[in-house]
Amino acid sequence: MKYLEYKETIQRGTPEFPYAYYHITKTHPRYNMMHHWHPQSEIIYVLQGRFDVFINDREYTAKAGDALFVSGGMMHGGTPDDAEYECLVFDIDPFLRKCLMTEERAAEIVTNVKPPAPTVLCGNDELMRVIERIFSELRGRKSGYKLKVQGCVLELYGELARLGSGEMPQNISGNRSRRLNSLKNALSYIEEHYSEQITLADIAAASGLNSGYLCRFFREMTHMTPIEYLNCYRVECACEQIASTNDSITDIALSCGFGDLSYFIKVFRKFKGVTPSAYGKFS
Numbered sequence: 001m002k003y004l005e006y007k008e009t010i011q012r013g014t015p016e017f018p019y020a021y022y023h024i025t026k027t028h029p030r031y032n033m034m035h036h037w038h039p040q041s042e043i044i045y046v047l048q049g050r051f052d053v054f055i056n057d058r059e060y061t062a063k064a065g066d067a068l069f070v071s072g073g074m075m076h077g078g079t080p081d082d083a084e085y086e087c088l089v090f091d092i093d094p095f096l097r098k099c100l101m102t103e104e105r106a107a108e109i110v111t112n113v114k115p116p117a118p119t120v121l122c123g124n125d126e127l128m129r130v131i132e133r134i135f136s137e138l139r140g141r142k143s144g145y146k147l148k149v150q151g152c153v154l155e156l157y158g159e160l161a162r163l164g165s166g167e168m169p170q171n172i173s174g175n176r177s178r179r180l181n182s183l184k185n186a187l188s189y190i191e192e193h194y195s196e197q198i199t200l201a202d203i204a205a206a207s208g209l210n211s212g213y214l215c216r217f218f219r220e221m222t223h224m225t226p227i228e229y230l231n232c233y234r235v236e237c238a239c240e241q242i243a244s245t246n247d248s249i250t251d252i253a254l255s256c257g258f259g260d261l262s263y264f265i266k267v268f269r270k271f272k273g274v275t276p277s278a279y280g281k282f283s
Helices: 094-100 104-110 125-140 145-163 174-193 200-207 211-222 226-244 249-255 261-272 276-282
Strands: 019-024 033-036 041-055 058-063 067-070 076-090
Touching: 019 125, 019 145, 033 174, 033 226, 041 125, 058 067, 076 125, 094 104, 094 145, 104 145, 125 145, 174 200, 174 211, 174 226, 200 211, 200 226, 211 226, 226 249, 226 261, 226 276, 249 261, 249 276, 261 276
Parallel strands: none
Antiparallel strands: 019 076, 033 076, 041 058, 041 067, 041 076
């Protein structure tokens, strides 16, 4: 069973309300945001602490009260530092899409023809007020909140379109694009084979690069080596299983690619700060 997907294809929300809201704390199985991408847009809103986020091959630091807007298709992931944060992953329903397509710049953002440059959204008071209203409605879920959220999303795109009249994102160079594709290939291979005994050479072959070059730019983009990232991914998968099944710790370790229980516990403690058994008590 796959508990995580780098290229996420799951249904977000419902067809009538395609908005998926997540409140992430330290006890959440996906507290560390593994690198992934999806066709939907995403807003990340930091409630406390600090969150270092990679979007494509650039790193951004968001602190409490900051938000990031990630356009569909952009690869992103990050490491929270004593953080609590919220995410909204959403598509645009047909009615809103029709409204947005009447505004040229908004249409470019929605269709990803000219997506806004990913950046920490904290300098625009009006934009932040819209984002705060979105998450307030999602937290409260009072009567009419779905209409309120969709209205705020429409306003959000209006503000982004207005910002778009200024600085435009730079096109990704051919070299950067190739690096991103190589990283996506490496991540996809890890996703498909994490439960097996794979090596650095296997990951490098899947990426189309030699091991040395892969390690250099993989660390540059994720702050981890490919093997460290593989182990981190395996631990995240194990957390999902601990939280959602009654399987034994030994069975979970084996299903996540750890052939030795003591090594699994050591790696788990490294990334989560507690043993798997202790994690299971508060998950």
